Amino acid sequence: xxxxxxxxxxxxxxxxxxxxFELIRPTRVxxxxxxxxxxxxxxxxxxxxxxxxxxxxxxxxxxxxxxxLSRVQGLTGISEKFGALNIGAGVTHHRIxxxxxxxxxxxxxxxxxxxxxxxxxxxxxTIGGNIMARHPNYDGPVLLAACGARYVFExxxxxxxxxxxxxWPDVPPGADAASGALLTRxxxxxxxxxxxxxxxxxxxxxSVAVAVDGNGGGRxxxxxxxxxxxxxxxxxxANAGEIAAEIAGALPVPIRDVFAGSDYRRRMxxxxxxxxxxxxxxxxx
Amino acid sequence: xxxxxxxxxxxEEHFITVDTSEMLVDVLRDRLGLKGAKIGCxxxxxxxxxxxxxxxxxxxxxxxxxxxxxxxxxxIEGLAGEEGALDPVQQAFFEAGxxxxxxxxPGMILLAKSLLARNPHPDRAEITDWMGANxxxxxxxxxxxxAVEIAAATGEGQ
Ligand SMILES: Cc1cc2nc3c(=O)[nH]c(=O)nc-3n(C[C@H](O)[C@H](O)[C@H](O)COP(=O)(O)OP(=O)(O)OC[C@H]3O[C@@H](n4cnc5c(N)ncnc54)[C@H](O)[C@@H]3O)c2cc1C
Ligand code: FES
Ligand code: FES
Numbered sequence: 137x138x139x140x141x142x143x144x145x146x147x148x149x150x151x152x153x154x155x156x157f158e159l160i161r162p163t164r165v166x167x168x169x170x171x172x173x174x175x176x177x178x179x180x181x182x183x184x185x186x187x188x189x190x191x192x193x194x195x196x197x198x199x200x201x202x203x204x205l206s207r208v209q210g211l212t213g214i215s216e217k218f219g220a221l222n223i224g225a226g227v228t229h230h231r232i233x234x235x236x237x238x239x240x241x242x243x244x245x246x247x248x249x250x251x252x253x254x255x256x257x258x259x260x261x262t263i264g265g266n267i268m269a270r271h272p273n274y275d276g277p278v279l280l281a282a283c284g285a286r287y288v289f290e291x292x293x294x295x296x297x298x299x300x301x302x303x304w305p306d307v308p309p310g311a312d313a314a315s316g317a318l319l320t321r322x323x324x325x326x327x328x329x330x331x332x333x334x335x336x337x338x339x340x341x342x343s344v345a346v347a348v349d350g351n352g353g354g355r356x357x358x359x360x361x362x363x364x365x366x367x368x369x370x371x372x373x374a375n376a377g378e379i380a381a382e383i384a385g386a387l388p389v390p391i392r393d394v395f396a397g398s399d400y401r402r403r404m405x406x407x408x409x410x411x412x413x414x415x416x417x418x419x420x421x
Numbered sequence: 422x423x424x425x426x427x428x429x430x431x432x433e434e435h436f437i438t439v440d441t442s443e444m445l446v447d448v449l450r451d452r453l454g455l456k457g458a459k460i461g462c463x464x465x466x467x468x469x470x471x472x473x474x475x476x477x478x479x480x481x482x483x484x485x486x487x488x489x490x491x492x493x494x495x496x497i498e499g500l501a502g503e504e505g506a507l508d509p510v511q512q513a514f515f516e517a518g519x520x521x522x523x524x525x526x527p528g529m530i531l532l533a534k535s536l537l538a539r540n541p542h543p544d545r546a547e548i549t550d551w552m553g554a555n556x557x558x559x560x561x562x563x564x565x566x567x568a569v570e571i572a573a574a575t576g577e578g579q
Contacts, residue, residue, distance in 0.1 A: 150463050151482060154442040156422050159487060187465055190483050193442075194464070202441070206488070254554035256468060256532075259477045260484075 154193045158201040162208055165318060169292045171203045172316035182318065184226055184265040187257065211264070211320060216241060219327040225264025225319040233258060241326045248279050248334040248345070264319045270309050270364065272391075273340050277301060278359035281367035282332060282345035285324045289317040298323075302357070305364030329421050333412045341396040344408040348372050348416050356383055356409055361390040361401040376417060380410035426490040430455070431499030439486040446470045446481035449496055457497035457527040461556070468555030471528035472496050478535045478554065497527035500534070510534055510572045517568035521559035528555050533569045542573055 160171040172180045181199035183189045184206070193199070205211060211226030214235050221241055223232065232238055233250040252258055252266075252275055266276035267287065280287075280301040287304060289297045292315065299307060301322075329350030336343040343359040357367040368383050384406035390398045428435045430453060437452060449455045449472065458481050461469035465483035472481045473495040500508035507515065510533050520526045529552065536543060536551045543551070548569045549562075557565060 150460075151444045151446075156440050156442045158422050159424060159441045186485065186488065187483065190485070191464060204488070254468075255535075255551050256471065256478050256480055256554045257465070260465075260479065 149194045149196065151190070151194055153196075154190070155198045157199055159204065160201055161204045161206075165208060165210060165290050165320060168203055168205060168208050168318055169290060169316060171201065172318075173292050174201065180316070182268075184262040184268075185228065185260040186265075187261050188265060188269040188271070205264075205318075213321075214238060216326070219325060221324040221326050223263055223322045223324065225267075225321055226262050227264075229253075229258035229261050229263065229266070230255070232263060242283075242324060242332075244330075244332040244334075245279060245283065245324065248275070248332065251275075251334070251336060263322060267304070267322070268319055272363055272365075273343075273360045275334070275336060275343060275345075275359060277304065278343055278357045278365045279332070279334060279345045280322060280324065281357035281365055282334075282347040282355050283324050283330065284347070284355060285322055287319055288321045288323060290320050291315060291317045302355070302367035305362075305366070331416055331419055331421075333415055335408050335412060338404055338408065342390075342401050342404050342408065344405065344412060346409065346412040346416060348413075350421055354379075354413070354416075356412075358387070358405055361405065362388060363391065372413075372417075376410050376413035379413055380406045383409055424487040424490070426487055428486075428489065428491075429493045431494070431496060437486070441485065441487060443486045444482055445472070445474075445479075445484045445486045445489055445494075448486045449481060449494075455496045455498050459524055459527065461524070466556070467525075468528045468532060469525055471531050471555060473531050473535055476535060476538060478532045495531065495534075497530060500530070508534075509575050510537070510568070513568040513572035513575065514565070517564045517571055519560060519564040519568035525555060525557040525559075529557065529565055533572060536569065537573060541576070543569070545570065548573075 162168040162171055174180050178200040180201045180203060182203050182205055205226055211224045213224045214237055215222045229249055229252050233246055238246045263276055266274050285301040287299045330347055332347040334345045340360050342361045346356045348354040352372045354370045354372045357365050359365045370379050384402055390401035392398045422441045423438050425438050446458050449458050458472050459469040460482055461467035463482050465480040470480055470482040471478050474489050474492050510530050514520055532555050548566050
């Protein structure tokens with residue numbers, strides 16, 4: 137009875153509905169990749185903090201093997217190289233919020249990251265899981281796109297690939313998962329007097345992150361309003377209202393759901409963008 | 422498929438064989454008889470199932486038991502002192518009247534313990550932010566925040 141109701145969507149699936157699976161706990165990236173390369177008739181899933189992965193399994197996903205990433209060496213480092221922060225995919229939100237190196241090189245990013253969810257979620261969830269979950273409302277990809285970050289993947293064929301955070305939405309969700317690529321680190325440029333502001337006060341209608349650099353370049357990224365974040369580059373020179381109107385007018389059609397219609401989302405994109413560009417101008421270099 | 426794990430729950434060592442799909446909350450409640458951790462949302466949202474894993478507040482409904490192999494776990498049952506004396510945070514909840522039905526209370530108290538262990542003198546804003554991780558359907562939160570302030574004032578966490 138319960139099972140039928142659950143299948144029909146009337147009763148939510150509890151954690152008891154998760155099927156047993158083979159657990160693999162690799163300590164090296166190559167072993168994690170190898171574990172993902174499984175026979176045709178079986179499936180595998182990586183698990184970092186497990187927040188989304190466990191919810192997916194409650195919702196019916198039933199991987200034959202789960203590859204726990206928590207012991208994989210090299211996924212939890214934070215370092216600075218050639219003017220960029222390198223953050224391991226397995227670094228938790230809480231570490232991003234509290235790490236001294238991030239606080240000194242990208243304090244605005246650390247402050248924005250500290251607004252995610254709540255302390256339990258920030259202690260368990262990882263930056264890599266946040267990106268790879270590809271949830272339209274998650275904040276990590278929005279902030280990282282505005283900052284001009286790049287994602288570094290190790291692939292099962294031994295190749296490394298780099299993908300710009302702002303072009304990540306163009307990679308079909310199945311493509312990365314199917315290939316078993318492992319996100320290993322995120323590279324975030326820190327030079328050029330970048331300043332970043334983030335407004336999530338209208339979530340889940342829209343979230344907006346805007347970054348400007350000392351050379352007059354700006355990037356605006358928007359979440360919640362589209363299936364994947366949208367990022368737009370702009371020149372800082374013009375009046376904030378004009379820039380905001382131009383960006384908002386050229387956006388693809390925002391989604392329409394119980395929280396808001398498409399027109400409202402577009403209007404709020406313009407309002408928040410104008411507010412943030414003005415704020416950044418007032419903050420000065 | 423199963424895994425053999427070792428847990429230190431409220432300072433007691435346990436060797437347990439768990440199914441890979443088994444959650445920590447089920448091990449605590451059904452195997453060890455520690456019913457303090459409650460299941461509310463079962464989705465890692467409400468915090469009713471919060472326990473401390475190596476000091477970190479953790480949603481036991483959304484944590485596979487194998488994930489905490491070797492960890493030190495504290496449940497609400499682990500806070501009682503000699504002859505059932507209340508822990509200072511429990512006492513503060515009692516004094517502030519910070520509970521009604523009590524369903525969220527074990528999780529709230531453990532969440533508060535984790536805050537005070539890191540920051541013995543949080544201000545009200547810090548308390549509000551931290552305690553915002555858990556949901557209470559009864560109290561309206563003010564008394565819970567008051568209770569954490571009382572516990573901090575009594576030196577809990579130092
Ligand atoms: C109550 C609550 C509030 C929240 N609030 C916010 C919020 O305000 N803002 C926000 O942004 N998020 C929020 N979240 C979401 C949370 O931040 C994410 O769930 C978390 O970041 C996911 O990380 P994880 O490590 O648990 O990922 P997992 O669940 O382990 O993994 C997620 C997905 O990514 C894949 N994966 C993980 N790591 C890798 C890797 N290295 N390479 C390849 N694939 C990988 C997994 O296979 C899985 O498909 C909230 C969640 C909850 C429960
Ligand atoms: S029951 Fe675990 S977070 Fe709600
Ligand atoms: S006291 Fe009832 S839910 Fe908090």
